[in-house]
Amino acid sequence: MSAALVGVLALLLYGAAEGFSIVSLRKNSDSLARWTTVFLVSGLVVHFVALQIRARRIHSVPYRDLSDSMSFFAWMIALAYVILFFRHRERSTGPFLIPLVLLFLAISLLTRPATLPARKELSGSLFAFHVTMAILGYAALSLSFVLALLYLIQNRQLRQRRTGLLFSRLPALDVLDRMEHTAVAVGFSALAVSATLGMIWAKKNWGTVWDAKLGATLLVLVVYAVALFSAPLGLKGKRTAFVSIVGFSLVLFSYTIVNLFVSKGHVFR
């Protein structure tokens, strides 16, 4: 079976998970929420099969063109969400986080996979691990971004004494804060590991560790370090959410502008 077909199946499963998570949030039903988990985990498994098919075909971790990298990114977001879900047992954030998975998988399925010549230096396990960690890091940070937005929404509703359906269904402020903290911690660690591995690889292959992408990544790491270790600085609650949002804009900048125009080693080819 082709990777695209399996990918569509995964998209349908994720879509079903999103549907169930919206309905279960509206109806506040535990039995429906269980279906969200079932569909989400099956989507994750089927999606993994799709990535495997691609990986066998191109003999590398699937990241080298836009289609593969988006699909891998979507899978990592789903994985990070599942980790977050089982860590915090909080299902009401599902309707807001699963759309990220749907979005990036849909982009991947709509773009044509490119056929790129194999390159020896890109096939080692060091390199594969570098890329995998980077994508996991970005995925977790994307989730932290949405969680920070939810924190600000809930904060605003409390402040304005508006207590509608969204207010009653979203988790408590401190739960959103803790979930965001977990997501940032996972994202920060993965990105730090990825940057280290990247420097080792660059030293070996380019003879230098420096790359514009490394600069951007270090900046991102500094911002998230502030969010992560901010309690002693008197940063908590609303302001941590802001820091996380600033950090994510830097991630987007680094993922797009830096990748496309500045860096010598981080373009799709």
Add this chain to the structure above:
Amino acid sequence: MESALVLVGWDFRRTPLSVRERLAFTPDGIRDALGDITRRGVLSEGVIVSTCNRSEIYGVGTSADVEEAVTEFVAGFHRLPKPDILGSRYGLSGPDAVRHLFRVAAGLESLVLGEDQILAQVREALRVASAAGATRSVLHRLFQQACAAGKRVRSETGVGTRATSIPGVALELARKVYEDIDKRSFLIVGAGDIAAIFYDLLISRGARSIDVVNRTFDRAQALTARGGTPRRWEELGARLPHADVVVCATASPRPLFGAAEASAALSARRGRPVLFLDLGVPRNIGEDVASVENAFLYAVDDLKEMAARNLAGREKDIPRAEGIVEEEMSDFLSWYGSLAVVPTVTSLRRRFEHVREEEFDRQLSRFDRVPAEDREKIRLLAQSMVRSLLRHPTTALKEESDPVRRVERAEAIRHVFGLEDDAE
């Protein structure tokens, strides 16, 4: 003999408090009464739901006038003259009894629509009855399903989920800031009636860290008898940074603190949010506190408005709650109906076979000129007649898909063919 589900009860709608008081069962009383009533054979299974608003006896009865027998028993047990309790008694059986229990568990029969306690009380009633050995399969299943219905109504509809009292709303708000009430620090300023209500609510929800500040230290001490720490009035400022939720309910004519104090407290807390609940009239907390970052201020009017909105929301959801009750009920009845159909079919068949064997054979033996081979033919004829006669009622009973109607049909057949006094 056919066993039927019955309910005999007295509740706040029909029975005055003076009578209800005397009909209430203590936990020990429930054990004794259930032991007694099953030993006497009035009921084969029984559960007693006894709260301040209702005393209800659910049972599986074994005689035709089981409601009367239960009433008689209750009168005797509480030493009340039967006429005193007969007037306000209600007796329901079959699907109506089931529906009533499910509505009770869902809070639809409560004084305060959707209130929470009744579900726990229904669950407790089942536990006590099981421990007393008074439940078997039918009531066990009935009460479990009733609890499931009650739980679903509370989680899937607005009936009973949103608080309708000011302290309830206040606690709901606190839960939107900090999920675990039991791990949070509360500061109650004041020790009057409102402060006491809030204190009781916090204690009942497992809160352990409660500071009570009051101008008269003795009253703070008296209030914290069941947990928490009494504090002197001078400590108010010093305790402020420790509190995740601050509740003010004093008669002070001026605000006790404003934005400056709140800001200082929040920066000492490194920005961890604080919920300020001002239950005092005139206001106890300066309005400018609302503008402090990570501080949420709610005054008594805000809470009143939320409570009113929640009550309106509860009433709006009654039809949905009733829908859930009907769904769970038909689930139970289809199980119960399958129980009722099989014994009915068996005893109907047994009754017909009995007539055929006893009556028909006896009549046949009076004709001596019928040759043996013809006797055999006549016997076969009689057998096939019985089978034909049974075919229609049996399928009508078995193939009825509506569980309520199936139970009713089974009961009708038992009545028409006099199967009530068949031995099981």
